[in-house]
Amino acid sequence: MKYIKLLIAPVLLIIGVFVAIACEPDDICPEGVATTPRLIIDFHDILNPDNKKNVFDLIAFGVGNDNVLSDYYFTDTDEVFLPLKTDVNTTQYTLISDATVNDNGTPDDDTDDYIEGNPDTITINYSREEVYVSRACGYKTIYKNVTLTIEPDADNWMLSRQPMNENQSVENEDETHFIISH
Template sequence: MKHYKILAILFGIFTIMTIGCEPDDICPESTPTTPSLIIRFYDISNQENKKNVFKFRIQGVDNDAPLPNYNIVTTDSIVLPLKTDATSTQYKLHEDYTYNDNGTPDDTSDDTIGGNEDIITINYSTEEVYVSRACGYKTIFKNVTLTIEPDADNWIQSKESLTENQSVEDETAAHFKLFH
């Protein structure tokens, strides 16, 4: 009989400990975090039709490395991360990108880059939003604007924000259209 009492007490202690435990402090991968800006490309002649950009490459301004997944690809949409510690982000968008090292891969002085490069500037304000104890905070972007820097040969002809006072709070829909 004593053994049953001890087992009952141990079971009670175990039950109280299990109920009182906190869940693991691991942020699930399915939890939305800081969103990226989504841009879709459209045909300037028929603005309801999406249009691919060929031999497409993206890189940050002052950065020679291409953005992952955007090094000489064909696409009609892009997902761009924005800087959370700044109020603007700039990208170089290349159409018909080519690179020629002239047979001297160790000498960059004779390298040539072809194609048409346009620079876009994205301006915004940031806001920190609490997600959970495990996930911490995420940054959302408010009053987002996009500017196409003018040059002698812009391949991006115009842009359109999909909402007034554009914000980037999730990645469920496009935020801007670029026409070419």
């Protein structure tokens, strides 16, 4: 009986070691790992194209879903980071410059409020490629052959656009992808 007890202890120890080795680390995508990048647009001065220029009281929202981007809600900025759709090859945004809230004459009732300002719509076209990152992080989408069009209207504040490269791609958030002059 003692012999069996002496054998069981090392066997349990060996089994415990194998179980510990066989366990995998948590499948959590670490912070800082590159995921699906956003499109980066810098705003420049139309009169001095080498200088960045703020857009004041900017509001940005997706066309078709009217989701306001929380980072761009009455913001003064000289750049925007816009997420692109991963399930279709086109994304549209409306960017409103000099935005204000019209309370419709009822300051105590915000249900009838609406946004005023100078809206311009941009259309971004691209092709998508899925790239494997890791088991924890899954796949990310990179965008190839990206084009940006400023939709014409009666009062465009965005006057020109320029891609940073021919056959512009969006593979990371370390560089500007387009310049829009205003």
